[in-house]
Amino acid sequence: MRNAEFDREKVLRSAMNAFMSKGFANTSMQDIKKATGLHPGSIYCAFENKRGLLLAALEQYRLDKETEFKQFFPTNKSVTDNLKTYLESVVTECISCDNTQACLMTKSLNETAEQDLEIQKITSDNLARFQQALADKFEQAKKENSIALEKNSEHLARYFLMGIYGLRTFAQTHPEPIVLKQLAEQLYQDVLR
Amino acid sequence: MRNAEFDREKVLRSAMNAFMSKGFANTSMQDIKKATGLHPGSIYCAFENKRGLLLAALEQYRLDKETEFKQFFPTNKSVTDNLKTYLESVVTECISCDNTQACLMTKSLNETAEQDLEIQKITSDNLARFQQALADKFEQAKKENSIALEKNSEHLARYFLMGIYGLRTFAQTHPEPIVLKQLAEQLYQDVLR
DNA sequence: TCCTTTCTTGAATGTTCATTCAAGATACTC
DNA sequence: GAGTATCTTGAATGAACATTCAAGAAAGGA
DSSP states (O other), X not given: OOOOOSOHHHHHHHHHHHHHHHOSTTOOXXXXXXXXXXXXXXXXXXXXXHHHHHHHHHHHHHHHHHHHHHHTOOXXXXXXXXXXXXXXXXXXXXXXXXXXXXXXXXXXXXXXXXTOHHHHHHHHHHHHHHHHHHHHHHHHHHHTTSSOTTSOHHHHHHHHHHHHHHHHHHHHHXXXXXXXXXXXXXXXXXXXX | OOOXXXXXXXXXXXXXXXXXXXXXXXXXXXXXHHHHOOOHHHHHHHHSSHXXXXXXXXXXXXHHHHHHHHHTOOTTSOHHHHXXXXXXXXXXHHHXXXXXXXXXXXXXXXXXXXXXXXHHHHHHHHHHHHHXXXXXXXXXXXXXXXXXXXXXXXXXXXXXXXXXHHHHHHHHHOOOHHHHHHHHHHXXXXXXX
């Protein structure tokens, strides 16, 4: 008997970062070895192949982001304030120009869109799940009387998500903090109007 | 003496489509051969290498998109109506789920961001140029009294562009026409409010 | 302490790919 | 119509890559 030596979560987070900064196709096994510290054999033993590593990394990313998202919504503050804080954190993430600036879901969706239906489904489903989480928050905001009852929570969630996508792409060309904050501010205003 | 047989613009448009549907890294020379009808030797003779082909395709894309954009702004109609028509055309393009749905600029920016500074600069500059074209339209809209004079044209252009980016990404997960049209409609309202 | 089981290692493998190049084809010039 | 310059062709090349595997290392059980 002998247990695996590596920490699965750490390895997956390293792999996530590698995929986010270089993309899946441009990340070689050597890059992965450098990032994770694991030799090819171990990777193949644990995740079957490079694609399997991406699938596992996507799942870990989902878990991490869901946990992170929940932490932005403490019940002692209003949902709308929390949404604002969350949006500001997205901007902060965009500004801190490290390789983690992209979203692994959208990046993978973009790269493997037409070529890998399973990955397309996984990423689409996860983004839809995030959208639903947002819709739940808007529904809650109605109960707190922060937004009008006649508003459609699902539409608001879609629009907010669209804004985040846009913000992220925009940040790749203009990483100027002031500009990004201004855009986020208007997005927030427009959604909560 | 002998002239080249192929039509450079046609070849570049075929290459553009190949790169947009599969991405740069995932498009092999065989794919390019199939798409353009040109054998490797001819490609290398005309564009130096695969990357050179991308650079030429990016330039052609810019030219094509600038021409297309101008056609959306006939002077016999109001700028705001033209902007609306343009936005609707973006949605239509997203819906017609063919491989041309993505924008070659953002796709290339996403894929080669950290690895190729020259391509990063080219794509960023071209997107900034597009943003300026939008700002000009908003400035013009002020003169037509369609938007308030105190509005900042540059901010409006950035926000509008952010919306287009978001719309395009959103369309990859939800290509439902009604939803996309609704999002575009609100974007238009929010910008012109 | 030794044995067995499992994990780790990294060189070897075979494939895919961008790129090259020499032979062949074609159009233009004189 | 012959000669030449240029373009086209596609097989050959070599590099990079994902993947495999057999040998070595380490941990737990007896």
